[in-house]
Amino acid sequence: MIMDSKQSTVKEQTIFGHIGNNFQTEDRKINIIARLEEPLIVILGNVLSDEECDELITLSKDKMQRSKVGAEHEVNEIRTSSGMFFQKNENDIIIKVEKRVSSIMNIPIEHGDGIQILKYTPGQEYKAHVDFFSPTSKSAKNNRISTLVMYLNDVEQGGETFFPKLNFSVSPQKGMAVYFEYFYNDKNVNDLTLHSGAPVIAGEKWVATQWMRRQKL
Numbered sequence: 001m002i003m004d005s006k007q008s009t010v011k012e013q014t015i016f017g018h019i020g021n022n023f024q025t026e027d028r029k030i031n032i033i034a035r036l037e038e039p040l041i042v043i044l045g046n047v048l049s050d051e052e053c054d055e056l057i058t059l060s061k062d063k064m065q066r067s068k069v070g071a072e073h074e075v076n077e078i079r080t081s082s083g084m085f086f087q088k089n090e091n092d093i094i095i096k097v098e099k100r101v102s103s104i105m106n107i108p109i110e111h112g113d114g115i116q117i118l119k120y121t122p123g124q125e126y127k128a129h130v131d132f133f134s135p136t137s138k139s140a141k142n143n144r145i146s147t148l149v150m151y152l153n154d155v156e157q158g159g160e161t162f163f164p165k166l167n168f169s170v171s172p173q174k175g176m177a178v179y180f181e182y183f184y185n186d187k188n189v190n191d192l193t194l195h196s197g198a199p200v201i202a203g204e205k206w207v208a209t210q211w212m213r214r215q216k217l
């Protein structure tokens, strides 16, 4: 635990350990654009190249299905986007991106759900939710601890990632990402990571999401 002298409160240890204005992964220099300290939310630049974004869209385009929600994988109005999962190590670009994401998130890729691609067309959204499973769910035994949402295209209008309890919104920008974690001892801090994908108003929105678990999957 780290004492935060300004607020004289005790700040909990975080998973994401990068400091400064940028940091280096094996093959790319990632920019830290902005951060909120608790819960830790970090806006990252230069996570994916334009070519990588385009390739992820091309590879997933024909495999998109109406998104399912929760442990039971039900079709639900909470998420009207379509989506697909890549298998871990599925192909060269997935291997490269998974390595980078693991280094950004500071968690071995073995702890990851496969990378998920979501596509939203105008009117489609992902209503407010948390990414961790409720304690009563089977999946909570190896619960999620952190998320990286990577934006694969520029959205004409709408489609922000919005954190309603923090009144904080992130505009999607091609190649950038938002990172957040919810592995705090204080349940109230985890609950503050409630977020939504706001309705797209014009254009399409494509994202790639990596969720990490507490243990290997």
Ligand SMILES: O=C(O)CCC(=O)C(=O)O
Residues within 6 Å of the ligand: 118, 126, 131, 147, 149, 159, 160, 161, 162, 195, 196, 197, 198, 207, 209
């Ligand atoms: O589309 C977004 O901005 C958010 C996506 C999201 O919340 C998720 O994939 O868990």
Ligand SMILES: [Fe+2]
Residues within 6 Å of the ligand: 129, 130, 131, 147, 195
């Ligand atoms: Fe989410």
